Amino acid sequence: MLSFMDHIKIKFRHFILPQEILIQLAQPHQTILDIGCGLGTFLMSLDAEKKNLKGVDVCSATVNKAQKILVQQGKTNIDIAHFNGDPTTISNWEHYDMIFLNDVLHHIHPKEQFNFLMKIHKKMRKGSLLVLKDIDASSPLVFFNKLHDLVVNRQKSYERPLAEYIEWCQKLGFLLDNVMKVRKLVYPHFIMVMTKI
Numbered sequence: 001m002l003s004f005m006d007h008i009k010i011k012f013r014h015f016i017l018p019q020e021i022l023i024q025l026a027q028p029h030q031t032i033l034d035i036g037c038g039l040g041t042f043l044m045s046l047d048a049e050k051k052n053l054k055g056v057d058v059c060s061a062t063v064n065k066a067q068k069i070l071v072q073q074g075k076t077n078i079d080i081a082h083f084n085g086d087p088t089t090i091s092n093w094e095h096y097d098m099i100f101l102n103d104v105l106h107h108i109h110p111k112e113q114f115n116f117l118m119k120i121h122k123k124m125r126k127g128s129l130l131v132l133k134d135i136d137a138s139s140p141l142v143f144f145n146k147l148h149d150l151v152v153n154r155q156k157s158y159e160r161p162l163a164e165y166i167e168w169c170q171k172l173g174f175l176l177d178n179v180m181k182v183r184k185l186v187y188p189h190f191i192m193v194m195t196k197i
């Protein structure tokens, strides 16, 4: 059963997330993997175009809720599954054109973040794209995201400055296609689009 907070998250997520940019980035691509998909709201926003959509999340309670929403709404081209949090255990990596990581890295322990990205890079098919969307810790507005995560998710968050992610992704061998900074309300987002070469 969806809680009051789940309904709020689904209804208002697009007010704080630069979802229109993410949807536009996904538009030309057919097979999409959303790692840390949560309740699947982003995948559901792509549904109209009948893409082949897969979401995974480490939280089994959230995955159960997302699966119920999919059944209720009769969405047959979206598959959401639980996984253990290790990207190397996700199957069919060669199948995906584009991988999204929307607001997941700041929920991962700082000591694990680079490793998590390295595993994704290792498994991605050459020529496929990674969209990394997170919160820029170099902005003082990061405070609002920390407050949000404490209040809404009851979690401490571990944002990093965009410059650090750029350095990491280049070190891993990604080709950076585009980097955007977008403020939505009080949230200082960044979006990196990169190709596995």
Ligand SMILES: C[S@@+](CC[C@H](N)C(=O)[O-])C[C@H]1O[C@@H](n2cnc3c(N)ncnc32)[C@H](O)[C@@H]1O
Residues within 6 Å of the ligand: 013, 035, 036, 037, 038, 039, 041, 042, 056, 057, 058, 059, 062, 084, 085, 086, 101, 102, 103, 104, 107, 108
């Ligand atoms: C802020 S929510 C974002 C959900 C969704 N991506 C969105 O933008 O609406 C962060 C999500 O990351 C998930 N998460 C945390 N650690 C993870 C990991 N190691 N692998 C995959 N997902 C993880 C959480 O369970 C949660 O659903």
